[in-house]
Amino acid sequence: MKNYYHEFHIPVMGTGHSVDTPIRVACLGITSVISLVDDLLLEKIRKYYSEKFSLPYCRIPANENNGRAKRITAYLETVQKIVHIKMDRIKKEPFFKNNEKSKYFDLLPEESPLKKAYKKLLNMKDGSERSSLEKELTSKIRHGSIDVNLMVKVDRTHYDSNGEPLGDEFSDAKTGLRGYAESSLKSGIVFSAGINQRLFNYMTRFRDFYRDTTGQIKKKIILKVSDFRSALIQGKFLAKRGLEVHEFRIESGLNCGGHAFASNGILLPTVLKEVKEKREKLASEFLPLIKKYYKKMGWEYAESARNDSPIVTVQGGIGNNGEVRRLKEDFGMDLTGWGTPFLLVPETTCIDNTTLELLKQSGEKDLYLSDVSPIGVPFNNVRNTGSEIWTSKKAAEGNSGSACPKKFLVSNTEFTKQPVCLASKQYQEMKLEEINRQMLPEPEREKHKKNIVQKTCLCDHLGNGALINLGISKEENSPQSICPGPNLAWFNRIYTLKEMVDHIYGRRQSLVPAERPHMFAKEVEIYVDYFEKQVKICDCSLREVNTLKEFKKNLEKGMDLCLSIAQKQPFEGENLASIPPCVEKQKNRLKSIYSDFEKLVNEFQVIGDRMKSMPHHIRSSVNLKSKTV
Secondary structure (H helix, E strand, O other), rough: OOOOOOOOOEEOOOOOOOHHHHHHHHHHHHEEEEEEHHHHHHHHHHHHHHHHHHOOOEEEEEOOOOHHHHHHHHHHHHHHHHHHHHHHHHHOOOOOOOHHHHHHHHHOOOOOHHHHHHHHHHOOOHHHHHHHHHHHHHHOOOOOOOOEEEEEEOOOOOOOOOEEOOOHHHHHHHHHHHHHHEEEEEEEEEEEEOOOOOHHHHHHHHHHHHHHOOOOEEEEEEEEEOOOHHHHHHHHHOOOOOEEEEEEEEOOOOOOOOOOOOOOOHHHHHHHHHHHHHHHHHHHHHHHHHHHHHHHOOOOOOHHHHHOOHHHEEEEOOOOOOHHHHHHHHOOOOOEEEEEHHHHHOOOOOOHHHHHHHHOOOHHHEEEEEEOOOOOEEEEOOOOOHHHHHHHHHHHOOOOOOOOOOOOOOOOOOOOOOOOOOHHHHHHEEEEHHHHOOOHHHHHHHHHHHHHOOOOOHHHHHHHHHHHHHHOOOOOHOOOOOOOOHHHHHHHEEEEEEEEHHOOOOOOOOOOOOOOOOHHHHHHHHHHHHHHHHHHHHHHHHHHHHHHHHHHHHHHHHHHHHHHHHHHOOOOOHHHHHHHHHHHHHHHHHHHHHHHHHHHHHHHHHHHHHHHHOOOHOOOOOOOOOOEE
């Protein structure tokens, strides 16, 4: 079911970093993904590009009925119009010139039949045969897919002027889906960050997600999944509603950019191995359910579609062509996703110069898994962003928190009837006041306060870099946040699009040094770091203790698989030699962390046994974490 020429795609990056990536690279055949979280940002970007390309623009006010869906539809239509304008220009350009047309074909992978035909053309003499091939090649030029992304759990409820909730169809996820569904795009929608059954049920209202009489699906479903079980469960849920998954997009839980949804110690190679072994189920178990739904609806299921099966792609920490080949040849992956490296390719992504310079200079110690996200999920971050400086300054002045102008990430009802955001001034003032009232040792009080005031207004800050880049906002009024993965440490300058694509396809000198650790080795290290952090915050309840035991077991199993991979012949540029010493070091570290953890658990159990004989008023004053009374 692969329907585009390139062997990689550019995943979604924040709300703003890939907001106009299709405008930049779709005309060169490259597929990329736009976030649909921030419709207000999309409206500003639409105005900018409408003026740039002399397209009609009519503002859709923030308070307009069904405004969010309308803004999303309008932006996607504008992007598509611009891509078509640029495609028409390329098609009209001559061959044998240094132009966008030659760039289009130069970027194609070497094994592409279209690339081979283009090379043949370059060696032909002028004449009717060459003219015929020129026309044929021009007719086969097509743009990369203009895909979109929905974080399904970012699903804010909206309220009317009386504070009453509006209908479910006006929630953020559903209006985002509706905005895409009502566009004329023929592309894919990526569902990330879990499962939202109400959203998936809502999808059945739109015929574009189903096959037409020719067997084509106009709007394809792409599921970002963490393991085979998740893929199977979500795929079956959709299949019962006649909905087919076009692509399962597997991502490393921690070795990625943006929000990091850690698995319980299950490493990427373990996931890929299981998917490879059970991949047939991702088609055979869905098709009967899909056909049953079509029959119920009185639709014909096209014969041409009966042998289609979902493609499987992988992303997260990939750094060179040797690793790409490992993922394809060992695990049968169809395509790979490259996000973080493209942050350093201005032809591709929309980032302000200050942040771009910060990314260039960032090393491994500058990149970290932070707790700044208001949705309570670890967030890949880089130190000293405009957002961090702004947030820290506000806290130091005793004026912490954001005005929360967009409210996309509201979720907390601790102090309010309607949800508020943990990064908002409203929440932080109330929470800090509560902490000040508590009888706590001063170091503990300050620790709690720090955890509160570090939350960042990602809704606003993740889009600011794009607004600064396009000249829509001024930097001094627009703190910038960005979310690169750990892989950024090995990319340290500005690259051209051609340099990066040639690097991905292994047809130039590598852009990363030979000593860069293998992506599998890096993931092992990151997961042991994460395990250590979870141990430190564990409350030693039976449930958490068992979870961490399972985490350790899964991690050790994954490490052993990495060692077996390391015994194979490396592909060119693939640093398999980095895996064994990394695994040995991290296994010893894991063993030490867990040994200390077991001692702590045993001490807690002893204290717990003693507490049973204590009077209630004494028992209630025991602080188990510090083991003091």
